[in-house]
Amino acid sequence: xxxxxxxxxxxxxxxxxxxxxxxxxxxxxxxxxxxxxxxxxxxxxxxxxxxxxxxxxxxxxxxxxxxxxxxxxxxxxxxxxxxxxxxxxxxxxxxxxxxxxxxxxxxxxxxxxxxxxxxxxxxxxxxxxxxxxxxxxxxxxxxxxxxxxxxxxxxxxxxxxxxxxxxxxxxxxxxxxxxxxxxxxxxxxxxxxxxxxxxxxxxxxxxxxxxxxxxxxxxxxxxxxxxxxxxxxxxxxxxxxxxxxxxxxxxxxxxxxxxxxxxxxxxxxxxxxxxxxxxxxxxxxxxxxxxx
Amino acid sequence: xxxxxxxxxxxxxxxxxxxxxxxxxxxxxxxxxxxxxxxxxxxxxxxxxxxxxxxxxxxxxxxxxxxxxxxxxxxxxxxxxxxxxxxxxxxxxxxxxxxxxxxxxxxxxxxxxxxxxxxxxxxxxxxxxxxxxxxxxxxxxxxxxxxxxxxxxxxxxxxxxxxxxxxxxxxxxxxxxxxxxxxxxxxxxxxxxxxxxxxxxxxxxxxxxxxxxxxxxxxxxxxxxxxxxxxxxxxxxxxxxxxxxxxxxxxxxxxxxxxxxxxxxx
Numbered sequence: 033x034x035x036x037x038x039x040x041x042x043x044x045x046x047x048x049x050x051x052x053x054x055x056x057x058x059x060x061x062x063x064x065x066x067x068x069x070x071x072x073x074x075x076x077x078x079x080x081x082x083x084x085x086x087x088x089x090x091x092x093x094x095x096x097x098x099x100x101x102x103x104x105x106x107x108x109x110x111x112x113x114x115x116x117x118x119x120x121x122x123x124x125x126x127x128x129x130x131x132x133x134x135x136x137x138x139x140x141x142x143x144x145x146x147x148x149x150x151x152x153x154x155x156x157x158x159x160x161x162x163x164x165x166x167x168x169x170x171x172x173x174x175x176x177x178x179x180x181x182x183x184x185x186x187x188x189x190x191x192x193x194x195x196x197x198x199x200x201x202x203x204x205x206x207x208x209x210x211x212x213x214x215x216x217x218x219x220x221x222x223x224x225x226x227x228x229x230x231x232x233x234x235x236x237x238x239x240x241x242x243x244x245x246x247x248x249x250x251x252x253x254x255x256x257x258x259x260x261x262x263x264x265x266x267x268x269x270x271x272x273x274x275x276x277x278x279x280x281x282x283x284x285x286x287x288x289x290x291x292x293x294x295x296x297x298x299x300x301x302x303x304x305x306x307x308x309x310x311x312x313x314x315x316x317x318x319x320x321x322x323x324x
Numbered sequence: 325x326x327x328x329x330x331x332x333x334x335x336x337x338x339x340x341x342x343x344x345x346x347x348x349x350x351x352x353x354x355x356x357x358x359x360x361x362x363x364x365x366x367x368x369x370x371x372x373x374x375x376x377x378x379x380x381x382x383x384x385x386x387x388x389x390x391x392x393x394x395x396x397x398x399x400x401x402x403x404x405x406x407x408x409x410x411x412x413x414x415x416x417x418x419x420x421x422x423x424x425x426x427x428x429x430x431x432x433x434x435x436x437x438x439x440x441x442x443x444x445x446x447x448x449x450x451x452x453x454x455x456x457x458x459x460x461x462x463x464x465x466x467x468x469x470x471x472x473x474x475x476x477x478x479x480x481x482x483x484x485x486x487x488x489x490x491x492x493x494x495x496x497x498x499x500x501x502x503x504x505x506x507x508x509x510x511x512x513x514x515x516x517x518x519x520x521x522x523x524x525x526x527x528x529x530x531x532x533x534x535x536x537x538x539x540x541x542x543x544x545x546x547x548x549x550x551x552x553x554x555x556x557x558x559x560x561x562x563x564x565x566x567x568x569x570x571x572x573x574x575x576x577x578x579x580x581x582x583x584x585x586x587x588x589x590x
Contacts, residue, residue, distance in 0.1 A: 201489070201516075202449035208547040221449065221489060221516040221544065237553040247557065280549050288546040290517070301553035310554045 181263045182218050182225045185233065189256035189272075190248040197233065197260070208232075208299075213239040216246075222288050225260050225296055226268045226322060230289045234299040237312070246300035250275065250316045258296060258320045270296050270320035277302050277314045287317060296320040352419045353441075353540075354386040359427035359458055359525040360434055361532040364402035369394040369414075377402050381536055391418035399426055399434070408434045423538065425523060427458035430479035432527055442484055442519065446543045451489050452519040453512060456482030461528035464506075467495040475499070489516035496524075506533075517544025 182197045200209040200217035211217040216235040223229035236244025258270040273295075278284065287297040296319065303314030358365065358378050367375040367384075375384055394416065399409040409426060416422075421441040429435045437458055446452050455466055455474055463478040469492055474483050476499045492514060496507040513520065519540040526532035 202547050206448045206545075206548040208550040208552075210550065210552050219547070234550050234552055238555045238557045239553065241555045243557070244553065246552065280551075283546075283550065285546045288544070290542070290544065299550050299552065301551070305553070305556035307556070311551060312553050315550055315552070 180224060180266075181220075182231075182233070182260050183263050184261035185216055185245075186259040186261075187252065187256060190246075190252045192245055195235070195245045200234075208234055210234055210236060212236075213242045213244040219288065222290060223294070225270075226294055228294055229291050230287050230295050230297050232288055232297045232299060237300045237302065237316075244300065246298065246316075249298060249300045249318055250277070250302050252318050257323070258298070260296070269323040271323050272318050272320045275316065275318045277316050279303070279314050280312075283315050283317070287319075294322055351421070351443075352387050352390040352417075353421040354390060354416055355423050355538065356384040356386050357423060357425040357523070357536060357538065358382045359425045359523055359536055360408075361526045361534065363408070365408060365426070366400045366402050368398040368400060369396065371396060373400075383538070386416060386424070389416050392416055399436070409436055411436050421540065423521070425456075425458055425525075425536075427523070427525055428460035428479075428527055430460060430462065432460035432529065437480060439482065441521070441540055443540065443543065445545045446486050446517055446519075448545045448547045449488055449516060450486045451514040451516050452484055452486050452543065453492070453514055454482060454484035454519060454521040456521065456523045459524040459526050459528065459533055460530070461524070461533065463499040465497050465499050465501075467497060468492045468512075470495075484519070487514045489514050515539075517541065519543060 181199060185192060185195045185197055195214070195216050197216045197218050198211050199220035200211055201220060203209050208219065209217060213236045216233050218225070219232035219234070223231045225231040225233070235246040235249075237247055237249070238244055252272055252275055254272050254274065256272045258272065259267055260270065261267045283299075286292075287299070298318040298320065300316050301312035301314065302316035303312050305312050356367075358380050361380045363380070365378050366373045367378055378384065392415075394414045397411040397414045398407050399411070400407050417440075421443045423439045423441055425437045425439070427435060427437055437456075439456060442452065442454070455477070457464065457477045457479050459479065461479065463476050465472050466474040466477060468485075473485065477483065490513075491511045493509045494507075494512050495505045495509045497503060497505055512522075521538045521540070523536045523538075524533065525536055526534050
């Protein structure tokens with residue numbers, strides 16, 4: 033899986049994040065000491081012994097999966113009533129994997145918060161916490177393009193001459209974000225051409241009466257050469273292995289595979305044109321593999 | 325070491341016994357994370373240590389034990405018989421995707437949390453962020469891009485959200501407050517087709533708060549459709565051919581008609 037942001041960004045940020053760092057208000061004092069290395073072990077041992085006394089006898093994960101909406105359900109057995117549902121705010125989940133997910137059982141837990149914790153009056157509500165859905169506005173910022181990317185394409189066999197390739201994603205309706213007629217869109221969530229998996233490069237056959245870059249993709253010869261130029265100045269040649277038409281609803285998901293042998297999936301439209309829908313019934317797909 | 329081998333052998337046998345039917349369902353992933361800073365531990369099951377010197381931040385894959393019941397599970401301070409967590413018998417699920425994490429509860433008491441991970445596919449162009457409060461600290465609000473995304477999250481709870489791939493800016497504040505910002509703002513990568521799971525661990529009071537992360541990949545969905553044309557190529561050609569034919573026809577007609585008219589006048 034290719035991250036959509038540079039790995040360095042990911043690495044840098046993960047550690048910073050969410051340390052759910054918690055509030056300044058005091059928490060209970062039974063915590064393990066992590067202060068000085070030598071003292072820590074002894075202190076921790078003492079604290080851990082205390083913890084053991086409060087430990088419960090049975091931890092049954094399957095009980096959690098039954099229904100986190102009802103903490104008494106399933107076979108979870110605790111000495112303290114602290115089965116906390118881990119609500120899933122995302123409304124898009126299937127019913128079968130929504131609240132069944134993240135069933136959470138604490139062992140030897142004490143839900144009581146420190147009396148001095150003014151900002152957190154969990155009390156009896158502790159086990160009934162339901163997290164709200166993520167609100168509007170909780171959306172990702174535009175990702176920064178990074179790394180080696182395909183930038184140009186030549187397919188002499190069908191008169192594609194130095195076409196510009198741009199990175200694209202999906203439209204709001206989750207369809208492929210096809211670029212203007214004179215450009216080729218590289219599906220940036222999938223592999224980079226030449227890397228493991230199936231790199232998708234799509235272009236119009238025709239848009240608003242203007243021929244697209246892949247106007248003649250259906251006619252490309254098996255064995256024809258596809259040359260892809262990259263942002264680092266390198267290039268890679270590929271050989272057309274097959275050209276296939278699929279009804280759009282039957283476009284094989286494997287064409288978007290994130291792993292497997294490197295290949296290009298060049299996609300445009302084909303088949304009958306529906307004037308009412310202003311759309312073609314099929315996709316024409318040419319698959320190419322790297323030439324050594 | 326002999327004890328360890330014996331225990332592993334025993335576990336392997338029981339795992340085989342219990343795992344066989346489980347594998348009929350195909351998918352299993354059970355990971356165990358050590359989420360208590362500063363304490364190396366040994367994990368005992370079925371009367372012997374199965375993991376020794378298990379350190380903070382380490383992960384063990386328990387998938388081989390899917391469907392098995394581990395008897396007398398104890399988490400002990402490494403190299404000692406000091407029991408930190410006595411989890412009793414632990415019945416591992418037969419299939420599914422789970423993370424077990426040894427962590428501190430809100431009061432700082434060691435405990436084991438069990439989360440079932442959300443393996444549902446993410447929509448094309450989206451990734452999933454999951455946050456889990458497993459630190460010895462009170463409840464918090466988690467802000468994303470300035471808005472409260474997860475509200476009043478207590479120890480032991482969490483949540484997730486599917487977002488367009490990209491980066492969000494995250495902050496953590498006390499529940500119901502806007503400050504102090506105890507963490508962040510920090511950028512979080514949302515990777516398409518992947519689930520980034522962030523655990524807050526450690527202790528506020530001890531100053532050991534930090535985060536651990538794990539990632540689940542392979543959740544991507546292809547685009548709903550590839551619509552690469554909104555005008556007909558054949559019709560476009562037809563129009564132009566007709567136009568050309570029309571022009572040629574008019575020209576021919578004119579060429580024929582004009583002399584005729586001229587002649588008639590003459």
